[in-house]
Amino acid sequence: xxxxxxxxxxxxxxxxxxxxxxxxxxxxxxxxxxxxxxxxxxxxxxxxxxxxxxxxxxxxxxxxxxxxxxxxxxxxxxxxxxxxxxxxxxxxxxxxxxxxxxxxxxxxxxxxxxxxxxxxxxxxxxxxxxxxxxxxxxxxxxxxxxxxxxxxxxxxxxxxxxxxxxxxxxxxxxxxxxxxxxxxxxxxxxxxxxxxxxxxxxx
Numbered sequence: 001x002x003x004x005x006x007x008x009x010x011x012x013x014x015x016x017x018x019x020x021x022x023x024x025x026x027x028x029x030x031x032x033x034x035x036x037x038x039x040x041x042x043x044x045x046x047x048x049x050x051x052x053x054x055x056x057x058x059x060x061x062x063x064x065x066x067x068x069x070x071x072x073x074x075x076x077x078x079x080x081x082x083x084x085x086x087x088x089x090x091x092x093x094x095x096x097x098x099x100x101x102x103x104x105x106x107x108x109x110x111x112x113x114x115x116x117x118x119x120x121x122x123x124x125x126x127x128x129x130x131x132x133x134x135x136x137x138x139x140x141x142x143x144x145x146x147x148x149x150x151x152x153x154x155x156x157x158x159x160x161x162x163x164x165x166x167x168x169x170x171x172x173x174x175x176x177x178x179x180x181x182x183x184x185x186x187x188x189x190x191x192x193x194x195x196x197x198x199x200x201x202x203x
Contacts, residue, residue: 024161027053031154039120039146040112046153047081047109050102053160054084057093060164081106093163097135098156104132105153120145 018025030049034042055072062068071078078084085106089099108128112118120126129145132152142148 023056024158027157027161034150040118042146042150043109043112046150046157047105047112050105050153050157050160051081051084053157053164054081054088054102057160057164058084058088058091061091061093081109094160095135101132101135101152102156104128105149105156108132108149 018028027049030045034045037045055078058078059068059072062071070076073079078087082103085094085099085102088094088102089096094102108125111125111128118125120129126145129149130141130143132148133141134152134155141151
């Protein structure tokens with residue numbers, strides 16, 4: 001097989017990720033702390049981290065200026081999770097599949113934020129959580145609704161962080177409007193070991 005067509009596999013541990021990109025430390029700490037969160041809290045926290053990772057990814061594609069920073073604050077155009085998802089797709093830093101997945105994660109987050117009595121293990125929320133799947137091939141999920149949400153969200157966070165640190169990297173699920181990439185920079189598989197909370201039932 002031609003080496004140029006062979007999938008490039010990147011194996012990277014969380015410690016190595018933090019060593020290369022110190023800004024990921026706060027995300028790694030969040031992953032560890034999720035074990036002590038309620039199911040609702042875990043969904044809200046991972047969604048917030050995903051929202052922040054999207055903001056970081058967009059920032060490096062925009063002109064560094066005070067006016068750019070203001071776009072992300074208050075009631076500005078990029079202050080919402082939804083707007084960040086849509087612009088990320090429009091500028092080619094996430095794919096169409098990733099955009100759909102991010103919106104599904106966002107909608108579940110909204111359910112958690114606005115519904116007082118949230119029931120993750122009953123339809124329809126259970127089915128929404130279990131339907132979440134990463135578009136990168138063989139990626140393990142979970143039959144536990146919230147664990148599945150957290151697995152998908154964590155992996156997306158790490159992939160977005162990777163992209164924000166390595167501008168020429170994309171995955172096999174390519175953006176519809178791909179940014180300029182160095183030749184040979186396409187990565188077919190990427191592996192990040194992550195800590196997945198157990199979510200023991202509380203009495």
